[in-house]
Amino acid sequence: MSANIVFIGLGNMGLPMAQNLARAGLQVSGHDLVKSSVEKLVAAGGKTEADAMAAVTKADVVITMLPASRHVESIYLGENGILAHARAGALLLDCSTIAPDVARKVAAAAEAKGFTMLDAPVSGGTGGATAGTLTFMVGGSAEGFVAAQPYLQIMGKAIYHAGGSGSGQTVKMCNNMLLGIQMIGTAEALRLGMANGMDPKVLSEVMSKSSGRNWVLEVYNPCPGVMEAAPSSKNYAGGFGVDLMLKDLGLAVENALSTSSSVPMGALARNLYDIHSKSGAGGLDFSSIFNMLAKADGGHSQ
Numbered sequence: 001m002s003a004n005i006v007f008i009g010l011g012n013m014g015l016p017m018a019q020n021l022a023r024a025g026l027q028v029s030g031h032d033l034v035k036s037s038v039e040k041l042v043a044a045g046g047k048t049e050a051d052a053m054a055a056v057t058k059a060d061v062v063i064t065m066l067p068a069s070r071h072v073e074s075i076y077l078g079e080n081g082i083l084a085h086a087r088a089g090a091l092l093l094d095c096s097t098i099a100p101d102v103a104r105k106v107a108a109a110a111e112a113k114g115f116t117m118l119d120a121p122v123s124g125g126t127g128g129a130t131a132g133t134l135t136f137m138v139g140g141s142a143e144g145f146v147a148a149q150p151y152l153q154i155m156g157k158a159i160y161h162a163g164g165s166g167s168g169q170t171v172k173m174c175n176n177m178l179l180g181i182q183m184i185g186t187a188e189a190l191r192l193g194m195a196n197g198m199d200p201k202v203l204s205e206v207m208s209k210s211s212g213r214n215w216v217l218e219v220y221n222p223c224p225g226v227m228e229a230a231p232s233s234k235n236y237a238g239g240f241g242v243d244l245m246l247k248d249l250g251l252a253v254e255n256a257l258s259t260s261s262s263v264p265m266g267a268l269a270r271n272l273y274d275i276h277s278k279s280g281a282g283g284l285d286f287s288s289i290f291n292m293l294a295k296a297d298g299g300h301s302q
């Protein structure tokens, strides 16, 4: 496969995803506002150009992994954006987590110009991005889904066609609302056990083999020292930021308003992450909500 790929957004997720494409032997031109991230891609066999849009004009595939809806809208639809520069036949994949209606709007604009565009958000965290074991939930045409397979299979392990444009984002929105709720519930349960003198490792091990079992307990324990590879054991650095989780819960709550859905737990989770963010934790991994539930004996430590 000799595709020329442009990858825009080399953050916690985008960098390891782009590195995996480069290590698989594909030509990957990487772009980010943070130059050190671009250098890390180049060190893994990628390349870059001073002007991202000059690279887009030569790309067979453009992949974006950006924070939120507004970044995606502006980089695709802006005057100096991807749709203005991509060449005929280019495949456009947005892997960011954004609002389903924005995904549909951008894809419709792309299709009006003759491009195939898919929303392809991911699950699996930075560990999954590094290992190339992400789950992709893809919205768009069946032909586009087939065309994207060679690239998605390098970055992921479970690749699902959720339906038409925006469907990938709808699945992702539901998944992350559940994840946000589960993280708080798991942190609460751990705090309760610890307040009763339990060793969090023992508590976690037993609950992960019991009916409270969930992904947070299995691979992303919020209590420092329980799992060496989890962000909680690295001062909550890297991983999935509080502000990104807050954004995703905001998408779920807004969507629930427009679809008359009841999401009482999702709304509560959004409010708790909002308070946590406003306390200054917005840039920490979302599992740091564990600190918010600490006993009132010194605030942010366990």
Ligand code: NAD
Pocket: 008, 009, 010, 011, 012, 013, 014, 031, 032, 033, 034, 037, 065, 066, 067, 068, 071, 075, 095, 096, 097, 098, 122, 123, 124, 125, 126, 239, 240, 241, 244, 248
């Ligand atoms: P991040 O903030 O670490 O990375 C985003 C990157 O985009 C940053 O490096 C930023 O500099 C770059 N960027 C922003 N605007 C840009 C522009 N105009 N041009 C070039 N680069 C630009 O975020 P992340 O954790 O990598 O997450 C990216 C997306 O994936 C988000 O939508 C997030 O919700 C989603 N996501 C994250 C995780 C996770 O565990 N971190 C898991 C699944 C999905």
